[in-house]
Amino acid sequence: MDRRAVVTTPNATWMPEFPVATPGRICTRVDGRWGPQEYSIWPQLYHSNVVHHACIPAKDANFLGLSFKYNVIYDPVPEGEWELDLACGVPDLGRLKPPFLALLGADARGVMQRFQRVGGGTIEDQKKFGYHLCATIRQALDRLTILPTWRTHVIAVAAHVSRLCLELLGLIVLFEVVQPRVRHPSRPAKEALPLRGAFTNNPATAQGLFRLGIPVWFIQPLTKLVRVREVYSYPDAISSKMSEELSYPRLYSGEGDLSAIVQHPGDWPFKMQQEVLQTLLDADLSSMPSEGEDPTSASPDARPTKKARLDADGGRKNVQAPPSTSRRSSRPTHRGHRSQAPAVEPHPSLRYKPLMECPVPIMWASALSAVGTLPPPKSSSMYYWPPPFVFEGPGDKINRYFRNYVRIRHFLRQRLLDPTINAAPLRVVEWRDALWGDYKVQADEPSQSNIASRSKERRQLQENIRRLFSATAGLPSYDASQTGEWGSTSVMAENVKQSSLRAQILWEIHEVNWRCELRELDSVLTGSRVWGTLQRWERESAVCRVWSAEGSGLRVIPLWEQDGRSGASWVSPPQPQWTAARATFRELLRVMARWPGLPEELKVSPPEAIIEYTPEDYERLQRSVLAFYVRSFVNVFHRLPVSPAVFPDNWL
Numbered sequence: 001m002d003r004r005a006v007v008t009t010p011n012a013t014w015m016p017e018f019p020v021a022t023p024g025r026i027c028t029r030v031d032g033r034w035g036p037q038e039y040s041i042w043p044q045l046y047h048s049n050v051v052h053h054a055c056i057p058a059k060d061a062n063f064l065g066l067s068f069k070y071n072v073i074y075d076p077v078p079e080g081e082w083e084l085d086l087a088c089g090v091p092d093l094g095r096l097k098p099p100f101l102a103l104l105g106a107d108a109r110g111v112m113q114r115f116q117r118v119g120g121g122t123i124e125d126q127k128k129f130g131y132h133l134c135a136t137i138r139q140a141l142d143r144l145t146i147l148p149t150w151r152t153h154v155i156a157v158a159a160h161v162s163r164l165c166l167e168l169l170g171l172i173v174l175f176e177v178v179q180p181r182v183r184h185p186s187r188p189a190k191e192a193l194p195l196r197g198a199f200t201n202n203p204a205t206a207q208g209l210f211r212l213g214i215p216v217w218f219i220q221p222l223t224k225l226v227r228v229r230e231v232y233s234y235p236d237a238i239s240s241k242m243s244e245e246l247s248y249p250r251l252y253s254g255e256g257d258l259s260a261i262v263q264h265p266g267d268w269p270f271k272m273q274q275e276v277l278q279t280l281l282d283a284d285l286s287s288m289p290s291e292g293e294d295p296t297s298a299s300p301d302a303r304p305t306k307k308a309r310l311d312a313d314g315g316r317k318n319v320q321a322p323p324s325t326s327r328r329s330s331r332p333t334h335r336g337h338r339s340q341a342p343a344v345e346p347h348p349s350l351r352y353k354p355l356m357e358c359p360v361p362i363m364w365a366s367a368l369s370a371v372g373t374l375p376p377p378k379s380s381s382m383y384y385w386p387p388p389f390v391f392e393g394p395g396d397k398i399n400r401y402f403r404n405y406v407r408i409r410h411f412l413r414q415r416l417l418d419p420t421i422n423a424a425p426l427r428v429v430e431w432r433d434a435l436w437g438d439y440k441v442q443a444d445e446p447s448q449s450n451i452a453s454r455s456k457e458r459r460q461l462q463e464n465i466r467r468l469f470s471a472t473a474g475l476p477s478y479d480a481s482q483t484g485e486w487g488s489t490s491v492m493a494e495n496v497k498q499s500s501l502r503a504q505i506l507w508e509i510h511e512v513n514w515r516c517e518l519r520e521l522d523s524v525l526t527g528s529r530v531w532g533t534l535q536r537w538e539r540e541s542a543v544c545r546v547w548s549a550e551g552s553g554l555r556v557i558p559l560w561e562q563d564g565r566s567g568a569s570w571v572s573p574p575q576p577q578w579t580a581a582r583a584t585f586r587e588l589l590r591v592m593a594r595w596p597g598l599p600e601e602l603k604v605s606p607p608e609a610i611i612e613y614t615p616e617d618y619e620r621l622q623r624s625v626l627a628f629y630v631r632s633f634v635n636v637f638h639r640l641p642v643s644p645a646v647f648p649d650n651w652l
Contacts, residue, residue: 005201006222007199008218009216010206011191015235017036019042019044021036026268026272028156028247028250029246030152030245030247031076032158032247033076033159033163033243036238036244039053039056040167043196043197043215049266049267051174053170053198054196054214055170055173055174055195056166056169056173056196057193057196058196063193064193066177068169070110071104073166076243077159082094082097088148088410088414089410089415090474091474092150093148093414095144095154096158104144105145108161108165112137115127115130118171118172135541135552137164137168138550139537139552140280141551143283144157145559146413146417147283147418148414152247157280178212181211188210195215197216198216198217199216199218200216251276282419283419284529285423285519286423349374349381351371351372355391355392355506357392357499357506358502360510361643362572367627367643368640368641371634374640380428382424383428383642384516384520385509386401386435387428387513388642390431397436399496399497400478401436402501402502403492407475409508416512417554417556429458433465433466434465438466438477441471486501489501500648504648508560510642510644511566512558515557517633521636525594539553540554542590547567547568565647566647567583568584572619574615582610582611585610585622586607586608586610588629595628597628599624601624
């Protein structure tokens with residue numbers, strides 16, 4: 001700003017310091033805000049691209065029947081609200097304390113619901129940007145809720161939630177108050193509204209903001225014609241509201257330029273938000289290799305490719321009987337036929353087999369059974385979460401699997417979505433190693449020519465799992481004296497055999513696998529992995545609505561400890577609850593509408609029309625939807641999908 005210039009205001013009641021934007025210095029501070037350029041808290045230079053920034057209401061504002069009283073979105077995020085999460089399995093990571101996170105979530109959900117009601121459906125074309133902000137807020141809230149991370153990261157994400165909520169409030173005021181005033185130029189505002197306001201050096205802009213009742217600070221040369229009523233020699237300093245200390249690490253909006261364009265907030269806020277999206281908020285499932293892909297390509301730690309006969313659990317069982325050295329066995333029988341090799345039961349990934357301790361919905365069992373027996377795939381099958389069938393069977397080995405799963409499940413949650421951890425799906429044999437719990441890394445042995453190549457590969461797979469759980473997670477090896485916490489229940493050797501406890505554990509295992517697989521199948525069939533970040537989030541959120549009425553695509557883990565089990569319902573007529581299941585299939589139809597090869601009977605437009613279906617028609621629709629899902633999954637991944645399970649009635 002020119003030294004000869006002065007800042008005057010015709011309607012504001014205070015004088016803020018002008019926020020000088022130094023090229024390369026628009027970046028995050030220790031309070032998670034953007035310093036002088038924090039448009040949600042401090043007046044900025046007016047720009048027509050972001051009119052709503054000037055319309056952000058002041059804290060606790062109340063005008064024209066509108067109240068803007070919120071809990072925490074106007075305040076900085078206290079560092080003391082972050083705490084270590086010792087259960088996540090990764091040192092030094094933590095999350096916001098539950099009471100503060102609950103207040104932040106309540107504010108955010110209240111603002112989003114308020115924004116959705118604006119206009120009563122008449123201005124939806126003007127609200128697209130606001131809906132993008134809502135998608136980002138949902139992603140950020142789920143990031144804070146689901147995924148522990150570093151203190152600086154958490155504070156920056158929480159501050160971004162507050163920032164976008166305030167920006168939504170600015171859009172609400174713009175649509176409900178300012179735009180009606182723009183349409184009636186003969187009605188100038190009698191007084192300034194308690195809004196954020198803006199600086200400007202354009203007389204016409206200053207006049208327009210004044211007429212609308214938006215606080216304005218006019219930058220102009222000091223002349224004898226300037227009317228001055230009161231002089232502020234020391235305007236309110238920006239540091240009185242926000243920290244000027246740079247954060248480490250920090251996000252930059254870009255270098256800008258030296259021609260004062262950097263002062264205009266019509267461009268850099270979007271660049272800064274894009275930095276936040278990509279650096280702080282983006283978390284995605286690793287892709288699952290489909291047929292013909294090298295499974296090692298999904299992981300930064302290039303594990304050796306497994307040979308066809310290496311992993312019987314991967315769906316590549318050798319159906320040939322081993323050669324025998326007995327002469328008698330090679331002779332024909334007295335009927336003239338050779339003895340038959342013992343039949344080998346198909347692998348559970350290739351033919352559906354119901355589990356004894358955890359039933360699946362009847363409609364899912366029918367859809368999976370209808371596939372029959374699949375041919376062995378070219379490469380071992382992979383899973384995001386331990387497959388349910390590895391927990392099938394009696395004996396101490398399975399008991400150990402259950403107990404160790406409870407012990408390591410928090411790290412499995414962290415690993416699934418944390419981009420800093422190798423989160424590639426694992427083969428069945430690797431999941432067995434992880435559940436067995438021997439995490440002691442062996443010293444490298446000298447190469448021996450008499451050791452079969454496949455034995456070396458098998459040992460290398462075991463070592464990779466051991467390093468993942470011991471070095472990355474810092475988990476000790478399984479010990480029979482250890483206990484794990486399943487909600488409020490301590491899982492010990494005495495109660496791990498209880499059928500009710502096992503049913504609950506298997507329900508969670510089914511649920512996580514199913515959610516991850518539905519998300520991954522959709523990303524393959526729609527190609528959404530190459531979409532823009534916001535478009536991909538909105539698509540993932542649409543998939544998430546199959547099991548959750550709100551939230552982002554990060555909700556692949558049922559947080560049943562926080563009463564977040566599942567909103568999906570799998571009942572059919574004539575069961576009394578079958579009408580509740582229509583919401584699940586309505587959202588599935590929305591998702592499948594973009595899948596190639598959609599059968600004609602599933603092209604229901606709009607999906608809400610299924611409410612009018614008779615019980616018989618609706619039951620046929622359910623069968624067709626699940627048959628199409630199973631067929632689509634098998635065509636892509638060449639194994640059976642994991643279905644959701646029946647939710648246990650006697651939850652501990």
